[in-house]
Amino acid sequence: MVSTQLRKIYTTLFKEFGPQHWWPGETSFEVMVGAILTQNTNWSNVEKAITNIKNAGLLDPKKLLKLPDQRLASLIRPAGYFNIKAKRLKNFLRYFVDKYGGSVASMKKVSLERLRTELLEVNGIGQETADSILLYALDKPIFVCDAYTYRILTRHGLVDKNAVYNDLQEPFMDSLKHDAKFFNEFHALIVRVGKEYCKPVPRCSECPLK
DNA sequence: GACCAGGCACATC
């Protein structure tokens, strides 16, 4: 049973690592920005980019939206892919400001399903980024899947190796309680163990999952 | 110097 396996994985990781206090961001808006900047990028590089934005006094949806693309790109340069990420961030900001006035509280009032559809319509926001924003910035109960989730589930034989995003997400959504805090903690633990042991070249023999 | 990192969109077959 997949649900039993998932619970066991969670229990093992929580015992080993304890609570992770994720996502590293002081505000929901900072988490949203981070979710886009971290696409295929190490978090430490994202932190540098966010620090640049903060130091410029520009960590604000309307201020960032007004910024010329080139100026935004130069601020987020350390996060890599800075030209394309400047565009993607702008696309999100346009949506966030136009539809919700740049207010996290207004956005939170809308249902998970509708927000997910809206986010996926923004060019540059795919399933993982959308779900990261939903869970970590808006406290909506959806499980975030990523490269580590893929590796762990495939290496434990829980999904096929040609699994796509939905195939990874389904087992979590179908067999676990829909609780934002719990999903938050579980995904954070997966990243934690993934960073250390579930690399492209795995260190399974030392991994707490076995 | 090669390899890796909380992806995504777009082109081409």
Next chain:
DNA sequence: GATGTGCATGGT
């Protein structure tokens, strides 16, 4: 619908 490619910095 599968498969390939561009996007780019900074740490190991």
